[in-house]
Amino acid sequence: MRFADIIGSEDIKKALVSMADTGRVAHAMLFYENEGCGALPLALAYVQYLNCPHRHDGDSCGECPVCNRISKLIYQDLHFIFPVNSGSKVQASARPTSETYLPLWRELVLKNPYFLESQLYETLGIENKSGNITVAEAKYILEKLSLTSVEDGYKCVLVWLPERMNAEAANRLLKVVEEPPGKTVFIFITHAPEKILQTISSRCQSFRVLPASKAEVGRVLSERFSLGGEEAAALANISGGSIGTALREAGETEEYSLYMDMFSDLLRGAHEKNLFSVLEVSEHIAALDSREKQKAFCSFSGDSLRKIYMVQQGMDAIANMRQQETAFFVSAAQWCSPSFCERILGQLDRASALIDRNVNARIVFCDLADRIFLSI
Ligand SMILES: [Zn+2]
Secondary structure (H helix, E strand, C coil): CCHHHCCCCHHHHHHHHHHHHHCCCCCEEEEEECCCCCHHHHHHHHHHHHHCCCCECCECCCCCHHHHHHHCCCCCCEEEECCECCCCCCCCCCCCCHHHHHHHHHHHHHHCCCCCHHHHHHHHCCCCCCCEECHHHHHHHHHHHHCCCCCCCCEEEEEECHHHECHHHHHHHHHHHHCCCCCEEEEEEECCHHHCCHHHHCCCEEEEECCCCHHHHHHHHHHHCCCCHHHHHHHHHHCCCCHHHHHHHHHHHHHHHHHHHHHHHHHHHHHCCCHHHHHHHHHHHHCCCCHHHHHHHHHHHHHHHHHHHHHHCCCHHHCCCCHHHHHHHHHHHHHCCCCHHHHHHHHHHHHHHHHHCCCCHHHHHHHHHHHHHHHC
8 A cells, every 4th residue: 555545634644754754753653533534544555655665755666575565464564453353253262363353354454445343343254243452462462572573674563443442451552552662663543532541542643534525535436336426426425524434335335236136137037937037147146256245135135025025915115115126116016926025035045045055156046046937
């Protein structure tokens, strides 16, 4: 990540560059932002600038081995601490730390460094309860910092959401934050500075990362999504300058229309007795790029079938239909047989379970499409 890749925050970039250039590197920094406003990519660009041996014109070179390792988040002297909890992706007996989830963290940051806290928990499979930073984490970092540095530059510890740290962990870290070993930098990124132990925040040089302008958010959206100008502007409006929030909303909007298109094509094809078209849709579902998305399609279809069933029972008013989908569900309710929804709901659960067990998606969705074709 280079400063040039970061949207906005020009003043902070300048301050960070000047700190590194003059050698007056703060050993503890606090980046304070509203969720999703870009403090994490900014911190990563700073770490890269600080360590790049070929930095020039106020930015890292982006090409040397150091830049390369930092941008892939595999630089050995860059450590991450973030809130975790035990969840479905670790053994029940394990006491997870950030290290446990590091591959998933890397994947998420590389895909979208503006992610929201809830998206981290979803990625780690711990969304049922909020994450914590425990004393085990503090011990782990102290151990890491006591070793000689592997790379030649600064050892950097990036703590994402220190407000999730319990008092024991914070006290444990306090001494090293007060008097860090040479060439060590702590960067805390917070959404709630008032919840951080004051003894820690008072040791930090603070930076307020401001929300992006509506125009900047709109530009990011239209670069990443095939949204019309009006749609992008509307999302930019409700995002409050949080690129992370805007990206999530746009992703959900895009996902919703993709699933809705596939679901309605599937039912329409079955209704018109067009087996070829039904099987073609099943191929598209199988081609979704993750098992999570294939399962999400099943759950979306389940919800849609429930809406159709409600309409069939004359309960349109409480079916919670979006305005743009009402016409389709009302007509589908007429051509789906009375027992169709119930029968296919069971098949969707089955398909989802088979996907979880790694059964070939093309076979699972071909079978599902076939059953829909026969049952409608
Ligand atoms: Zn470089």
